[in-house]
Amino acid sequence: MIQLAQPLSQLLKHWQQEGLLTPLDRHFALQMQALHSDGDDLFTLICALLSRQLSQQHTCLPLTQIDKNNPLHEQQPQCQLELTPQALAGQLTQYQAISPADGELNTPLILDGDRLYLQRYYQFETQVAERLTRLNQPITVAAPDKVACILNILFAGQAEKPDWQKVATATAFSQKLAVITGGPGTGKTTTVTKLLLLLCLEQQLTIKLVAPTGKAAARLSESIKASKARLAQELAPYGDELDLEQLKQVPEEAATLHRLLGVIPGSHRFRHHKDNPLRLDLLILDEASMVDLPMMHKLLEALPEHTRLILLGDQDQLASVEAGAVLADICAGLKQTSSQESGWRMRYSQEKAALLSQLTNEDLSNYIDARPALGDSLAMLMHSHRFKGDAGIGQLAGAVNRRDLTGILSVWQKGYDELSWLEHQLSPQGNAGLKALMAQSVDKYRPYLDLVGHLANKEQAQEVDKEADQQLDLDEIANQIITRFNNFRILCAMRAGEYGVEGINAAVTQALKDAQLIQPSSEFYAGRPIIIQSNDYNLGLFNGDIGVILPGHGPTHRLMAYFVQADGSLLKVLPARLPSHETCYAMTVHKSQGSEFQQVAFVLPPRPSVAQRQLLTKELVYTAITRAKGHFSCLGSQAVFEAACSQVTLRASGLAQRLWPA
Numbered sequence: 001m002i003q004l005a006q007p008l009s010q011l012l013k014h015w016q017q018e019g020l021l022t023p024l025d026r027h028f029a030l031q032m033q034a035l036h037s038d039g040d041d042l043f044t045l046i047c048a049l050l051s052r053q054l055s056q057q058h059t060c061l062p063l064t065q066i067d068k069n070n071p072l073h074e075q076q077p078q079c080q081l082e083l084t085p086q087a088l089a090g091q092l093t094q095y096q097a098i099s100p101a102d103g104e105l106n107t108p109l110i111l112d113g114d115r116l117y118l119q120r121y122y123q124f125e126t127q128v129a130e131r132l133t134r135l136n137q138p139i140t141v142a143a144p145d146k147v148a149c150i151l152n153i154l155f156a157g158q159a160e161k162p163d164w165q166k167v168a169t170a171t172a173f174s175q176k177l178a179v180i181t182g183g184p185g186t187g188k189t190t191t192v193t194k195l196l197l198l199l200c201l202e203q204q205l206t207i208k209l210v211a212p213t214g215k216a217a218a219r220l221s222e223s224i225k226a227s228k229a230r231l232a233q234e235l236a237p238y239g240d241e242l243d244l245e246q247l248k249q250v251p252e253e254a255a256t257l258h259r260l261l262g263v264i265p266g267s268h269r270f271r272h273h274k275d276n277p278l279r280l281d282l283l284i285l286d287e288a289s290m291v292d293l294p295m296m297h298k299l300l301e302a303l304p305e306h307t308r309l310i311l312l313g314d315q316d317q318l319a320s321v322e323a324g325a326v327l328a329d330i331c332a333g334l335k336q337t338s339s340q341e342s343g344w345r346m347r348y349s350q351e352k353a354a355l356l357s358q359l360t361n362e363d364l365s366n367y368i369d370a371r372p373a374l375g376d377s378l379a380m381l382m383h384s385h386r387f388k389g390d391a392g393i394g395q396l397a398g399a400v401n402r403r404d405l406t407g408i409l410s411v412w413q414k415g416y417d418e419l420s421w422l423e424h425q426l427s428p429q430g431n432a433g434l435k436a437l438m439a440q441s442v443d444k445y446r447p448y449l450d451l452v453g454h455l456a457n458k459e460q461a462q463e464v465d466k467e468a469d470q471q472l473d474l475d476e477i478a479n480q481i482i483t484r485f486n487n488f489r490i491l492c493a494m495r496a497g498e499y500g501v502e503g504i505n506a507a508v509t510q511a512l513k514d515a516q517l518i519q520p521s522s523e524f525y526a527g528r529p530i531i532i533q534s535n536d537y538n539l540g541l542f543n544g545d546i547g548v549i550l551p552g553h554g555p556t557h558r559l560m561a562y563f564v565q566a567d568g569s570l571l572k573v574l575p576a577r578l579p580s581h582e583t584c585y586a587m588t589v590h591k592s593q594g595s596e597f598q599q600v601a602f603v604l605p606p607r608p609s610v611a612q613r614q615l616l617t618k619e620l621v622y623t624a625i626t627r628a629k630g631h632f633s634c635l636g637s638q639a640v641f642e643a644a645c646s647q648v649t650l651r652a653s654g655l656a657q658r659l660w661p662a
């Protein structure tokens with residue numbers, strides 16, 4: 001059944017030393033073995049593999065993938081399992097600690113078909129699936145003709161056929177759950193602003209806007225404000241037909257998910273849960289791809305039964321940092337699998353297609369499906385209005401997303417102004433590519449650091465009088481400094497090593513020091529950008545928040561860390577009080593989700609290790625590219641770039657199958 005080259009305890013230790021298991025994986029397996037008297041080697045091994053799956057952000061262990069998953073197969077056959085998945089499933093339910101999903105579910109592990117779960121994750125997954133399925137139901141549209149008239153005005157002059165933004169608006173208006181997905185600039189915010197106006201014109205609802213991080217919440221607020229301003233102009237000629245005053249009612253303040261749910265300091269629980277639900281009629285959650293399975297579970301549990309939910313996000317982006325790929329699983333049923341078709345395709349029930357056609361005057365007969373499952377709640381926007389069709393960033397993002405290696409090469413070869421490539425050139429004198437990136441970084445961060453220098457000089461020249469005026473002035477400059485800092489960012493594929501965040505931050509710091517733009521004589525210096533690494537609810541600082549160290553006002557010019565908050569105001573914190581943080585001239589692509597920069601420099605390692613190669617996926621590259629609004633450059637080698645684009649993130653989960661039963 002199981003053949004081991006060494007005693008299992010030694011093998012587990014060895015795999016941990018090799019980095020194939022985390023200390024937690026090994027500890028969990030040994031603990032489970034100690035707790036369950038019938039736990040033999042097979043049981044212990046399976047526990048280690050299940051824990052390893054969770055460490056790698058999967059929500060379960062598919063028995064069919066054990067061969068691929070097994071760390072032992074990555075080296076030499078130190079351990080061999082001689083069981084088919086069916087036989088293994090039969091064997092597993094013999095253990096006291098594992099029960100089948102149709103049983104009482106009172107064991108720590110649950111086997112559902114060929115997927116093994118920790119009980120908690122099984123509950124998360126099944127409950128999320130149940131709630132989403134329950135939310136997938138129509139809302140009666142009382143006056144469809146009137147709604148159709150308003151939609152005609154809101155989407156007047158659109159050339160696209162069908163006009164998917166209009167269809168998405170009608171979908172979200174007439175369904176309790178709506179998932180509006182699309183790449184950057186496909187009009188998700190524009191669509192949702194029009195939807196909010198339509199709702200404000202038609203009903204009175206308590207609406208809340210949220211995003212997973214402070215940065216994403218701030219960006220959502222800004223985008224909605226900008227979108228409202230554009231809409232006010234566009235709709236001005238229709239003042240007689242629409243009550244444009246209602247535009248003022250459209251909410252624009254967004255909070256973080258944590259804030260909405262109510263953080264209890266020192267606890268993993270939130271103030272709002274199923275016994276103390278939120279008070280709202282409609283929730284809009286942006287950047288939904290960043291939300292992991294446990295968090296989605298907590299959110300859905302806290303929503304009152306009558307509440308409508310709208311998820312916005314890009315299903316092609318990196319999945320959440322923690323377990324699951326909830327948004328991708330929700331959209332999975334729209335993915336085309338046939339070789340003749342590529343991309344995504346809507347699936348509507350007959351009734352929904354008829355209603356949407358009535359509301360939008362669009363012909364959706366090609367999108368009717370006999371088993372639409374969640375299809376009636378989904379809307380996908382595919383045309384980017386930000387990246388002009390012929391522009392480099394959009395072309396590159398599209399080719400990467402399709403994993404079209406020929407297309408990718410041809411985009412690079414076309415020599416777009418928006419794109420530049422820096423090749424790793426390793427020699428005994430160092431890496432000429434890396435040196436070029438450092439020169440670029442000095443250039444790009446110079447305007448930001450010049451302003452920091454200007455502020456420091458100004459502060460020294462000022463006397464203490466007119467403190468209030470000075471404060472105002474300082475806030476204004478601090479805002480400008482942060483805006484300039486956000487113009488450019490280096491994004492790394494990984495954290496550790498010379499080409500990870502750690503190495504690149506050290507190199508940029510040295511380059512800026514050599515250029516006399518900073519004076520890093522101590523840990524905190526004027527101009528040091530920092531990223532917060534843990535949540536501090538008392539200070540109101542959260543993992544991923546980015547701030548800048550600047551000289552404070554007053555005679556001592558004491559350094560302070562400045563952060564722009566979701567509502568646009570500045571938060572100032574004494575450096576000594578900051579929760580754990582690090583320098584962020586460079587940050588990981590993961591941490592950059594929910595942010596955008598005018599210019600992005602992406603760094604791939606020249607010779608990734610086996611473990612690093614696993615992290616280099618097309619979702620990572622796509623997310624890095626789509627953070628750039630104006631210019632994208634990459635320090636890499638063609639082989640590593642192509643290998644990354646060829647690899648897709650696969651998160652083992654049963655959610656897609658629960659939502660889209662065959």
Ligand SMILES: Nc1ncnc2c1ncn2[C@@H]1O[C@H](COP(=O)(O)OP(=O)(O)OP(=O)(O)O)[C@@H](O)[C@H]1O
Nearest residue numbers: 165183184185186187188189190191223230385386
């Ligand atoms: N139908 C349209 N016709 C022309 N321009 C549009 C249309 N829809 C959106 N835009 C423009 O495209 C830009 C991006 O739109 P929007 O911010 O709504 O996209 P988004 O999908 O929310 O982007 P992101 O993912 O970056 O948040 C805006 O300048 C907007 O005015």
